[in-house]
Amino acid sequence: ALLEGDTVTLRCRAREDKSLSWVSFYHEEKKLEVLHNGTELSLSPLQPHHGGRYRCRGCVDTGLFWGQEELVTVPVPLTV
Template identity: 55%
Template structure:
């Protein structure tokens, strides 16, 4: 049986969402059918017919792929930092109950940021002078900001959700290799 059910999947590397152009994002199309028979869509329009199964993204936009036999993948949007100078990212793999998740607050094109604050449901969780990552297990709506004098930059909020319990009550080690299943993304990106 096809490992992701009978649907085409679009995998993202590096495995963070929302993916940002300055990370040199690679998209890989997985599905049944003949290799090399992949059709790519960008912003809803057919963009590349009989393209490769994998490529490096050079333009921001929303991408999908189509494989004969398993159909069109769920969309993946790659951003170039439009709408703000901070981005809050979480891993793309599906989270199960009890998992730890790492949130990354990053400056546009990886510009250094300091004095980053993380918020959950509008309550400040932690402030770092130098750090930009926070690992935690509670679910909820998160954002980060960066304050410098009177200037304040804020990320688009993300909502972290779980997608089930660990099989047989087993809790995996955080270092276990994740399964990248973008159709089961652990977050939804919502606008401010």
């Protein structure tokens, strides 16, 4: 389970490990950043606002593709 303060790394990979010329990451359908020299997005330290659905979009020699959606859940600690 993920906890607030953890580090989470999301990786975008093409099928058959094809080379990617660029990768975009999306959180809840909003573009976060475009990476031209990497395929990883690091969430650190993990905070409640990081929770939600993530996808990546990449470009390979055959065109653009969408990666599989991943759900990140950040439980909020309960104080009593």
